[in-house]
Amino acid sequence: xxxxxxxxxxxxxxxxxxxxxxxxxxxxxxxxxxxxxxxxxxxxxxxxxxxxxxxxxxxxxxxxxxxxxxxxxxxxxxxxxxxxxxxxxxxxxxxxxxxxxxxxxxxxxxxxxxxxxxxxxxxxxxxxxxxxxxxxxxxxxxxxxxxxxxxxxxxxxxxxxxxxxxxxxxxxxxxxxxxxxxxxxxxxxxxxxxxxxxxxxxxxxxxxxxxxxxxxxxxxxxxxxxxxxxxxxxxxxxxxxxxxxxxxxxxxxxxxxxxxxxxxxxxxxxxxxxxxxxxxxxxxxxxxxxxxxxxxxxxxxxxxxxxxxxxxxxxxxxxxxxxxxxxxxxxxxxxxxxxxxxxxxxxxxxxxxxxxxxxxxxxxxxxxxxxxxxxxxxxxxxxxxxxxxxxxxxxxxxxxxxxxxxxxxxxxxxxxxxxxxxxxxxxxxxxxxxxxxxxxxxxxxxxxxxxxxxxxxxxxxxxxxxxxxxxxxxxxxxxxxxxxxxxxxxxxxxxxxxxxxxxxxxxxxxxxxxxxxxxxxxxxxxxxxxxxxxxxxxxxxxxxxxxxxxxxxxxxxxxxxxxxxxxxxxxxxxxxxxxxxxxxxxxxxxxxx
Amino acid sequence: xxxxxxxxxxxxxxxxxxxxxxxxxxxxxxxxxxxxxxxxxxxxxxxxxxxxxxxxxxxxxxxxxxxxxxxxxxxxxxxxxxxxxxxxxxxxxxxxxxxxxxxxxxxxxxxxxxxxxxxxxxxxxxxxxxxxxxxxxxxxxxxxxxxxxxxxxxxxxxxxxxxxxxxxxxxxxxxxxxxxxxxxxxxxxxxxxxxxxxxxxxxxxxxxxxxxxxxxxxxxxxxxxxxxxxxxxxx
Numbered sequence: 001x002x003x004x005x006x007x008x009x010x011x012x013x014x015x016x017x018x019x020x021x022x023x024x025x026x027x028x029x030x031x032x033x034x035x036x037x038x039x040x041x042x043x044x045x046x047x048x049x050x051x052x053x054x055x056x057x058x059x060x061x062x063x064x065x066x067x068x069x070x071x072x073x074x075x076x077x078x079x080x081x082x083x084x085x086x087x088x089x090x091x092x093x094x095x096x097x098x099x100x101x102x103x104x105x106x107x108x109x110x111x112x113x114x115x116x117x118x119x120x121x122x123x124x125x126x127x128x129x130x131x132x133x134x135x136x137x138x139x140x141x142x143x144x145x146x147x148x149x150x151x152x153x154x155x156x157x158x159x160x161x162x163x164x165x166x167x168x169x170x171x172x173x174x175x176x177x178x179x180x181x182x183x184x185x186x187x188x189x190x191x192x193x194x195x196x197x198x199x200x201x202x203x204x205x206x207x208x209x210x211x212x213x214x215x216x217x218x219x220x221x222x223x224x225x226x227x228x229x230x231x232x233x234x235x236x237x238x239x240x241x242x243x244x245x246x247x248x249x250x251x252x253x254x255x256x257x258x259x260x261x262x263x264x265x266x267x268x269x270x271x272x273x274x275x276x277x278x279x280x281x282x283x284x285x286x287x288x289x290x291x292x293x294x295x296x297x298x299x300x301x302x303x304x305x306x307x308x309x310x311x312x313x314x315x316x317x318x319x320x321x322x323x324x325x326x327x328x329x330x331x332x333x334x335x336x337x338x339x340x341x342x343x344x345x346x347x348x349x350x351x352x353x354x355x356x357x358x359x360x361x362x363x364x365x366x367x368x369x370x371x372x373x374x375x376x377x378x379x380x381x382x383x384x385x386x387x388x389x390x391x392x393x394x395x396x397x398x399x400x401x402x403x404x405x406x407x408x409x410x411x412x413x414x415x416x417x418x419x420x421x422x423x424x425x426x427x428x429x430x431x432x433x434x435x436x437x438x439x440x441x442x443x444x445x446x447x448x449x450x451x452x453x454x455x456x457x458x459x460x461x462x463x464x465x466x467x468x469x470x471x472x473x474x475x476x477x478x479x480x481x482x483x484x485x486x487x488x489x490x491x492x493x494x495x496x497x498x499x500x501x502x503x504x505x506x507x508x509x510x511x512x513x514x515x516x517x518x519x520x521x522x523x524x525x526x527x528x529x530x531x532x533x534x535x536x537x538x539x540x541x542x543x544x545x546x547x548x549x550x551x552x553x554x555x556x557x558x559x560x561x562x563x564x565x566x567x568x569x570x571x572x573x574x575x576x577x578x579x580x581x582x583x584x585x586x587x588x589x590x591x592x593x
Numbered sequence: 594x595x596x597x598x599x600x601x602x603x604x605x606x607x608x609x610x611x612x613x614x615x616x617x618x619x620x621x622x623x624x625x626x627x628x629x630x631x632x633x634x635x636x637x638x639x640x641x642x643x644x645x646x647x648x649x650x651x652x653x654x655x656x657x658x659x660x661x662x663x664x665x666x667x668x669x670x671x672x673x674x675x676x677x678x679x680x681x682x683x684x685x686x687x688x689x690x691x692x693x694x695x696x697x698x699x700x701x702x703x704x705x706x707x708x709x710x711x712x713x714x715x716x717x718x719x720x721x722x723x724x725x726x727x728x729x730x731x732x733x734x735x736x737x738x739x740x741x742x743x744x745x746x747x748x749x750x751x752x753x754x755x756x757x758x759x760x761x762x763x764x765x766x767x768x769x770x771x772x773x774x775x776x777x778x779x780x781x782x783x784x785x786x787x788x789x790x791x792x793x794x795x796x797x798x799x800x801x802x803x804x805x806x807x808x809x810x811x812x813x814x815x816x817x818x819x820x821x822x823x824x825x826x827x828x
Contacts, residue, residue: 052823055802058781063683074690077703089690186746198810241806252804365813369799409780409799417726421753422656422772423746431662434797435815460692513701566756 003304009035012296012310014281015317018567019553019574021259023314026578028270035308037279037298040099045261049250057408061248066106068096072463075320079474079512081337081451087460092516096318100277101260103318103521108247108373108405109256111163111223112564113154115384116147116186123559129390135478137450139347141559144531147186153575155189161257162237165192165221168352182218184380197226197240202366202438203377206402209496215379220403222374223257233266244406246373250459256373276302282464284313284329285545293550294301299464302527315552322556323454323526324469332537332546337451338427343537347525349561350443354487354506357414358499360436366439371406382489383563394481398444398563400490416501440494442486446561449476454526473513480507522566524558539593541580542573548591553577597755640679647738649675650717655745656775666775674787679712686710701730709762711770718767721759722752783822791828794820
């Protein structure tokens with residue numbers, strides 16, 4: 001029962017993470033009245049990131065303070081279409097956020113663009129390797145937008161985020177050779193707004209070893225400010241001091257880009273913007289012809305249903321919440337893996353990682369408590385299609401890196417294989433290894449498949465009685481082949497660093513997706529963008545094919561998982577969508593494609 | 594669970610050998626029942642009963658012992674940390690999705706699927722452990738806390754490995770929750786009741802809430818400053 005009906009807004013935005021904040025800023029600038037609804041609490045650097053209380057591993061990363069409240073809402077997971085899904089009861093493999101800033105408050109800050117090949121992945125593979133190269137059941141697609149179209153938006157997003165990095169070429173001019181630029185990077189219209197962050201001892205060692213093997217090490221692009229910075233919105237950042245509390249924490253130093261630091265202070269000044277917290281959106285309301293949305297209905301903090309009418313609805317929650325809200329609202333046709341028909345829930349993908357820990361003698365001081373979430377040294381020699389996939393027989397690639405983000409003692413003491421888990425010998429092992437451990441990751445792309453998809457669960461409900469979202473997800477042979485190849489390449493780099501011993505974590509053939517150990521929060525797809533309404537839920541401007549005043553930004557739009565971290569592409573796509581809304585949709589509301 | 598694995602000793606054999614070990618080395622309880630706080634006052638547990646409190650102290654002392662490397666879990670106040678955690682939302686399962694139906698036999702890859710809260714896992718696990726060690730020793734057997742350290746280690750290994758089957762709670766789950774709690778109490782900020790004197794951080798060289806490493810990022814040297822806690826206390 002609807003308790004109250006609010007005054008109509010021009011735009012209602014569901015979720016206030018990066019995508020919601022960017023669209024809120026762009027559309028208030030266009031003169032529209034914008035209401036943003038965030039299901040979680042207000043969060044701010046001055047309170048949630050207050051020093052020193054924010055530097056508390058137990059509260060933040062062990063008890064998960066900034067992450068989604070699982071008691072109210074979660075997902076269910078199963079490995080195959082014939083299995084019964086069970087709830088993801090405790091946070092493990094991925095850590096969605098809640099509250100103002102969303103995952104953009106607790107992220108690390110690795111801020112990539114995209115490899116241009118990954119935007120046209122199917123076309124590229126078919127051109128280079130032939131149609132028969134792609135395994136049966138692979139549903140990878142092109143995004144429907146090119147790197148050249150997105151470049152100005154990557155550029156502006158970096159200026160908003162205050163991103164630190166080293167360019168390779170700027171407007172075709174080579175500037176980054178021998179200085180930490182990425183040999184494989186696509187051309188840029190401008191340099192990074194800030195120079196790259198310092199290299200930790202571990203990153204230096206990784207870079208030296210990689211160069212020795214003939215690879216091309218580069219500085220990770222990082223949204224942790226390497227110096228004082230004021231962004232185009234007038235928001236200020238302080239220089240990152242490598243305290244090591246990025247991922248899972250709110251940065252007390254205003255150094256890590258977040259919607260809270262980089263957008264909200266400017267947005268707060270706008271009289272035509274309102275942010276409402278503790279507003280949990282239950283559904284998007286559709287007109288009787290189901291061609292347009294009339295607004296949303298949400299539950300307020302006291303459990304009352306409130307209707308917020310609006311002319312434009314932006315679904316900008318986390319990847320899988322976007323998909324769930326579309327399914328709960330009847331926007332688009334749900335995907336059916338048996339027939340391959342329907343689009344909402346299709347092409348759900350993730351990431352595919354391998355990790356190596358290298359243990360050194362006591363004369364090597366890796367000091368893993370020093371860290372910045374976005375800083376590090378990487379190689380792209382095995383990312384995207386920078387190597388010949390023909391002989392290796394798999395689709396996908398992976399950057400590999402040392403990204404020393406700050407290892408904490410409760411969760412972060414890696415030990416060599418065979419070390420005991422407790423007792424005096426364990427004590428000796430943690431004392432011997434903690435300061436002398438270097439961690440490396442191959443952070444791989446993940447392909448989309450016909451039977452990895454999202455749907456509503458038939459059994460389990462959220463705190464409001466609505467069906468949970470069900471993930472059907474498992475690793476395929478292509479994924480295992482890829483990650484094992486990457487682990488082998490990374491192992492060679494690790495060995496060149498001269499450690500005492502190394503420990504490799506890699507998937508084995510037949511191994512199922514494990515919901516327990518953390519991998520990444522980089523979930524993708526389910527409401528993918530594209531140029532064909534039969535295989536995409538939104539068009540190339542992130543506009544619903546079926547309900548033209550609904551826009552759905554976020555990694556839900558990715559037709560497959562990238563090798564790179566997704567936030568940079570999410571931001572660029574959101575600016576691209578905002579431009580289409582401002583310049584075309586407002587003048588003539590209707591389908592943009 | 595590996596009870597059907599023929600390479601492992603049968604439960605009966607294990608029970609027998611454990612009983613023998615326990616009987617031979619059984620000694621009076623250690624004096625770790627009431628660890629002193631930094632102020633010298635004994636901590637009074639608010640969740641655990643006296644018997645449970647004796648177990649938590651004894652098990653903590655074995656999982657991270659006091660040894661030549663310095664203080665262990667008991668000296669660090671880990672039992673106090675665990676008791677205090679029992680009063681948090683985590684301990685009642687309030688941070689987790691706990692709606693049914695439950696499926697306790699689900700594959701491990703699908704994660705925690707039990708109905709039990711941490712409070713229940715602790716209560717059931719301690720009782721089951723004490724029951725298991727008493728039974729292994731025969732009539733008038735001692736509780737876990739009353740055993741000698743070597744016998745306690747033997748019992749902990751049996752629980753950790755899953756060779757011991759408890760009726761009320763999976764033994765390996767109880768063990769891993771206990772070990773995780775002990776590590777948390779040893780390494781969390783002292784604000785939470787453990788890591789007294791910052792002994793956990795001093796052991797490994799973690800500087801705590803120092804926060805500014807700009808001058809140390811790219812230097813392959815030992816960081817020279819002692820750890821500091823959220824309260825400003827230095828180690």
